[in-house]
Amino acid sequence: MSISSTTSAGFRWTTSSQKSRAIQPRPLQNRESMHDFFLPVIQSALSAAGITTEKPIQIEQPSDRKFGDFSTNIALLSAKECRKNPRELAGEIVRHLQFPADTVGRIEVAGAGFINFYLTPAFIMRFAEQVLREGYDYGKGVAGKGQKAIVEYVSANPTGPLTIGRGRGGVLGDSLANLLETQGYAVTREYYFNDAGRQMQILGESVKLRYLEACGCPVDFPDTCYQGDYIRDIAGTIHAEHGSSLMDSDLLPFKNTAESIIFTSIRKTLKRLGIEHDAFFNEHTLYTPDEGGVTENQRVIDQLRAQGFIAEYDGATWFLTTKLGQEKDKVLVKSSGEPSYRLPDIAYHITKFERGYDMIVNVFGADHIDEYPDVLEALKILGYDTARIKVAINQFVTTTVDGQTVKMSTRKGNADLLDDLIDDVGADATRLFFIMRGKDSHLNFDVDLAKKQSKENPVFYLQYAHARICSLLRLAVQEAGFDEASLPEAGSLEKLTSPAEIELGFAILDYPDMVKTSLRLLEPQKMVEYLHTLAEFFHRFYQECPILKAEPDISRARLFLCLATRQVLRNGFRILGVSAPESM
RNA sequence: GUGCCCGUAGCUCAAUGGAUAGAGCAUCAGCCUUCUAAGCUGAGGGUUACUGGUUCGAGUCCAGUCGGGCGCACCA
Secondary structure, three states, X not given: OOOOOOOHHHHHOHHHHHHOOOOOOOOOOOOOOHHHHHHHHHXXXXXXXXXXXXXXXXXXXXXXXHXXXXXXOHHHHHHHHHOOOHHHHHHHHHHOOOOOOOOEEEEEEEOOOEEEEEEOHHHHHHHHHHHHHHHHHOXXXXXXXXXXXXXXXXXXXXXXXXXXXXXXXXXXXXXXXXXXXXXXXXXXEEEEEOOOOHHHHHHHHHHHHHHHHHOOOOOOOOOOOOOOHHHHHHHHHHHHHHOOOOOOOOOHHHHHHHHHHHHHHHHHHHHHOOOOOOEEEEHHHXXXXXXXXXXXXXXXHHHHHHOOOEEEEOOEEEEOHHHHOOXXXXXXXXXXXXXXXXXXXXXXXXXXXXOOOOEEEEEEEHHHOOOHHHHHHHHHHOOOOHHHEEXXXXXXXXXXXXXXXXXXXXXXXXXXXXXXXXXXXXXXXXXXXXXXXXXXXOEEEEHHXXXXXXXXXXXXXXXXXXXXHHHXXXXXXXXHOOOOOOOOOOOHHHHOOOHHHHHHHHHHXXXXXXXXXXXXXXXXXXXXXXXXXXXXXXXXXXXXXXXOOOOHHHHHHHHHHHHHHHHHHHHHHHHHOOOOOOOO
């Protein structure tokens, strides 16, 4: 369970530990989180006090630190059960609490019966030392160790360049994948697409019409076709290469060329945001018969039929969701003989199970909200453990340009392109804007605001903290011969006791729990907020405490606190996919 | 009509059922001969859309009402 002492962290830091006056490994506790630090102690206190309760022991951080660094409401929760006054009960529990030495300094009963814990400064500062030992391993956990996870995101069919709206899911998915990796999961980032459907036919048509136009033929370009300029560009490319020789060709070469060009551009755009998928799953493989001549789609039908959930009527094949309490059955195979999108979707998810994923995360937009329950129902009927599937739905993005709210449509070609946005505000601001709001909130992307390279842009606040530390350390190295790779003497950070220092130390202590919470809620946004708090405490510390100008011992300790802060910022930035500039 | 999401400060948004509802931006007042002022300190700004309910405790959970978004195809 320990992430602090004998894990891989120890190996990673062996080199620097050896050449410096290494602090002795001084594990805090074998713990996964502060919750796990408090839990056993409180449990023992309860049993020592003869209190039995069904209620869960909750460890929370009070909104105001004057109510303690951590607190528990167990006395409030269990008072009724125990038929005792909550405060009295709390007092009994407190009398039996036994924490390890020099961890919890003060315990008090407050309010209606809260038990508040105050950590000792030394305990808090030991986390900063831990950060320095562990580096990028600080905040990692083992919940996913030995497990495989797949995160499916973006999954746009190659019908056009990525729009701003698509970016939200892309960044959300990518950050979730990063979060999963911190907890030890082996993560596959997958992109699911279909280059065979109706939309792709329309794409081929659109390109061909523009091509004919380029050849000088008058064409009537219907508004069912893709209106965007990129269609003309692609047609122009084809015309430049083939002249008018394809005028009598069918749609295929147009479709194929368009697909290839568009897919390349999509991947290029994603890469600018640091998003690179490990796997591209073509839906069409589910339509391809295996050696026995059976497709994955067919297998789904057969298996659902065996369970009594398939019927044919009106010329189509139906998934009998009415048997599950829904209002209507759902078409799986159209009367044309083609599967509807639901069928391959079910088959696709079966492959995720068959490929052995323990954790399956799907990221998609609110327009798919009605689809996934059917998929889950089907999987359940077929005996798959749908608890492994986590669905992260992000609400839509509207953009505000010149104060006007714009609704976007790829078909109409009026959508703002993700590429243009990245050109304007850079990859960091783009990523941060997408995840600085909860995924359930409708995101109002104010393009004008995002374009401003000013302090209004939240990314600068975070990055500035990092750049400031780097600048400071450059000076420390140059002028005081400070060794960035060295580690502090054990306990040397305990000299730092001012409020600003303790607050900063506490924020550092909080990081591992924040990572876990963020993943549990599938909300990278929590990390943005956390990092903002961390940066805020750092800026305050920087303002109040002279670092290079303090007396040597203190100066050195503060430099290590800076180093620890920088490391935590870096770890957090890495999850969010935001860069850590050395200077600004 | 119906399913899901949302409604919190002027604006954009936070707040695992907890204690006095918080940030940023904007507004106002201070802080740079001193480690990066893209920073810090302070002030003002709220009937958490509305009405009931659940309980020690509700912005949070439940019911209803109002308002906005997205779905509700033999499109994906």
